[in-house]
Amino acid sequence: MSLHLxxxxxxxxxxxGTPVPVLGIESFSIxxxxxxxxxxxxxxxxxxxxxxxxxxxxxDSGDVIVDNNNVATMPEVVRxxxxxxxxxxxxxxxxxxxGFTALENVLLGMSFSGQQVDRNFATSLLERVGLxxxxxxxxxxxxxxxxxxxxxxxxxxxxxxxxxxxxxxxxVDPENQxxxxxxxxxxxxEHKVSLLMVTHDLNVAESLDRVDKLDSFxxxxxxxxxxxx
Amino acid sequence: MSVLAIAxxxxxxxxxxxxxxxxxxxxxxxLMVVVLTISAAIEKAFDQTSVxxxxxxxxxxxxxxxxxxxxxxxxxPIENIPYQYLKTLRxxxxxxxxxxxxxxxxxxxxxxxxxxxxxxxxxxxxxxNRSFRIRGKRINSFFDAIIGSEVARANGWDLGSQFTIRxxxxxxxxxxDEKFTVVAILEQTQTANDRTVFLNVEGFYAIAGxxxxxxxxxxRLRKFYGSEPDVLAELLTELxxxxxxxxxxxxxxxxxxxxxxxxxxxxxxxxxxSVLVRTRSPADAIFLQADINKSxxxxxxxxxxxxxxxxxxxxxNIRKALVVLTAMIIIVSGVSIFxxxxxxxxxxxxxIGVMRALGASRTxxxxxxLAESTLLCLGGGVFGWLIxxxxxxxxxxxxxxxxxxxxxxxxxxxxxxxLFPVLLVLAIVVGFLPALTAYRTNVADALQx
Numbered sequence: 001m002s003l004h005l006x007x008x009x010x011x012x013x014x015x016x017g018t019p020v021p022v023l024g025i026e027s028f029s030i031x032x033x034x035x036x037x038x039x040x041x042x043x044x045x046x047x048x049x050x051x052x053x054x055x056x057x058x059x060d061s062g063d064v065i066v067d068n069n070n071v072a073t074m075p076e077v078v079r080x081x082x083x084x085x086x087x088x089x090x091x092x093x094x095x096x097x098x099g100f101t102a103l104e105n106v107l108l109g110m111s112f113s114g115q116q117v118d119r120n121f122a123t124s125l126l127e128r129v130g131l132x133x134x135x136x137x138x139x140x141x142x143x144x145x146x147x148x149x150x151x152x153x154x155x156x157x158x159x160x161x162x163x164x165x166x167x168x169x170x171x172v173d174p175e176n177q178x179x180x181x182x183x184x185x186x187x188x189x190e191h192k193v194s195l196l197m198v199t200h201d202l203n204v205a206e207s208l209d210r211v212d213k214l215d216s217f218x219x220x221x222x223x224x225x226x227x228x229x
Numbered sequence: 230m231s232v233l234a235i236a237x238x239x240x241x242x243x244x245x246x247x248x249x250x251x252x253x254x255x256x257x258x259x260l261m262v263v264v265l266t267i268s269a270a271i272e273k274a275f276d277q278t279s280v281x282x283x284x285x286x287x288x289x290x291x292x293x294x295x296x297x298x299x300x301x302x303x304x305x306p307i308e309n310i311p312y313q314y315l316k317t318l319r320x321x322x323x324x325x326x327x328x329x330x331x332x333x334x335x336x337x338x339x340x341x342x343x344x345x346x347x348x349x350x351x352x353x354x355x356x357x358n359r360s361f362r363i364r365g366k367r368i369n370s371f372f373d374a375i376i377g378s379e380v381a382r383a384n385g386w387d388l389g390s391q392f393t394i395r396x397x398x399x400x401x402x403x404x405x406d407e408k409f410t411v412v413a414i415l416e417q418t419q420t421a422n423d424r425t426v427f428l429n430v431e432g433f434y435a436i437a438g439x440x441x442x443x444x445x446x447x448x449r450l451r452k453f454y455g456s457e458p459d460v461l462a463e464l465l466t467e468l469x470x471x472x473x474x475x476x477x478x479x480x481x482x483x484x485x486x487x488x489x490x491x492x493x494x495x496x497x498x499x500x501x502x503s504v505l506v507r508t509r510s511p512a513d514a515i516f517l518q519a520d521i522n523k524s525x526x527x528x529x530x531x532x533x534x535x536x537x538x539x540x541x542x543x544x545x546n547i548r549k550a551l552v553v554l555t556a557m558i559i560i561v562s563g564v565s566i567f568x569x570x571x572x573x574x575x576x577x578x579x580x581i582g583v584m585r586a587l588g589a590s591r592t593x594x595x596x597x598x599l600a601e602s603t604l605l606c607l608g609g610g611v612f613g614w615l616i617x618x619x620x621x622x623x624x625x626x627x628x629x630x631x632x633x634x635x636x637x638x639x640x641x642x643x644x645x646x647x648l649f650p651v652l653l654v655l656a657i658v659v660g661f662l663p664a665l666t667a668y669r670t671n672v673a674d675a676l677q678x
Binding site: 047048051054056057076077080081082083084085089091095097098099100104107108109111112113117154 | 230231235238239241242579580583584585586587588589590591592593672673676677
């Protein structure tokens with residue numbers, strides 16, 4: 001199993017200190033190499049869930065098991081290192097660093113994992129996503145579709161166990177949407193990487209192995225009950 | 230990618246702002262290097278170890294001017310003293326060496342000072358344990374010359390080169406007819422000798438026009454030796470004999486402007502600008518100085534004291550003020566780096582968030598921002614250091630020509646070794662707050678923003 005969430009609770013605090021429950025998940029899992037689409041209403045906690053899985057946020061309670069490691073209990077430094085080496089992230093807005101070329105953006109993904117930076121592998125990833133001729137172009141010189149392809153290559157640079165994609169096709173033109181989607185799915189399959197993709201597009205969602213609605217396994221009220229008990 | 234490589238990318242991304250802030254550091258460092266190099270050159274030029282004599286004896290007047298003219302050759306001579314006085318000094322048992330100097334003229338090309346002296350000048354150390362090294366031969370004839378290394382370099386002169394000299398040193402004054410030949414070149418000494426042309430003392434007297442009018446000589450002898458009637462009488466007798474000889478020659482139609490007659494210049498007619506004196510011991514120097522000054526004929530000065538006084542009271546304070554001023558410029562430049570990086574932090578919040586999301590630790594992003602300020606400070610510092618030294622190299626010939634100060638543009642002063650560690654500390658100080666902002670960045674918020 002690549003991902004397993006158990007009794008995860010997360011709430012935010014308003015400026016006046018009132019807690020706002022966001023996540024109350026009893027159990028949620030993704031098998032190895034499984035591709036899961038996560039759908040749900042805006043503001044429903046999808047991004048928060050991705051942030052908790054990636055270790056960017058820490059849950060109030062519960063376990064977040066990624067690749068047999070409990071991310072929720074790791075010290076921050078270990079969590080950062082773990083995220084760099086075992087979790088890939090593809091953002092909705094690509095988030096490529098503007099001063100870095102396509103290749104350097106991919107190398108940057110490798111730089112924080114503590115492993116040896118493999119320039120050949122980074123190049124091969126960009127070749128795999130069809131950008132062998134764009135290695136030394138900065139993001140501003142790339143089309144939107146190309147930028148997202150670089151972002152996919154960067155997310156896979158450390159051969160992660162889990163790829164988190166937050167609406168990766170939302171900002172891509174219709175022509176490139178299918179290309180980016182196929183690319184993510186195929187490369188994940190190729191490298192046996194589990195995929196959790198947040199999307200609002202049902203067509204996209206249905207092209208994956210499984211579609212989960214956040215509402216179906218998330219009950220924020222559990223947070224409230226926990227606080228009151 | 231290393232922290233430095235990432236920081237460098239970030240600097241390049243904001244190339245204009247980065248260049249300008251770094252340039253401000255560069256300008257501060259450049260100014261400091263120029264100030265330090267020039268002040269080091271001044272200090273070296275006036276360093277007490279660069280004078281190999283215990284006393285300088287010259288006419289009555291300013292101690293400082295006597296030293297500046299006799300040793301550093303950057304001031305005109307005060308007046309002259311009779312040649313006879315050199316004999317008096319040489320008879321003094323406390324004195325081990327008394328070397329006469331005559332000057333006032335300059336080379337027509339380059340206006341380098343001309344000094345008439347004896348071969349003994351080159352036999353004695355010019356500074357403590359530093360003796361002259363000469364390429365060429367000794368002076369044999371009246372019109373042979375030994376030139377300093379800077380004179381050779383600036384005028385492109387070598388052994389056998391010929392030159393003329395200008396009387397009195399000022400532009401527009403008479404150029405002597407005599408042609409002098411370079412017979413030897415001194416190796417660099419880092420002293421005023423490098424920009425001096427040396428003639429045989431007899432050759433100096435032989436130059437047409439250097440001979441004083443007889444009446445003037447008599448007046449000066451009477452004035453100088455007024456308190457020593459025996460010496461005066463002897464000199465006046467010699468002068469009368471010379472007058473008679475001249476009258477005879479004039480009657481027979483022989484010209485004394487001819488070179489062959491220079492050897493006939495009697496001692497009573499000769500004058501000296503100053504005498505460099507070495508004594509048997511420092512105590513002898515003190516007592517000798519007191520004796521000479523008590524006589525009111527001449528003035529003996531310690532070659533170090535007036536210069537040290539000048540250095541400590543005037544130049545030292547100017548140097549301190551300039552160093553403080555340039556240090557403040559560097560600090561202000563450091564503040565501009567702080568402002569530049571700090572202002573960029575809000576724009577770069579997302580970037581930092583992305584790096585953190587990719588697995589960069591808080592320490593890593595802290596280090597990246599600190600590396601940026603370090604690269605800007607040290608990069609600017611190295612650039613400024615190179616410009617500073619480059620500028621002194623470019624300005625050296627003009628400085629030498631105008632002031633006689635020998636600038637060693639690549640000589641690194643001890644302060645410069647401190648400069649870079651100080652810049653490093655400055656980089657850490659000005660980069661700390663922006664780095665802390667990066668350290669504290671909330672990744673989830675930064676990615677949302």
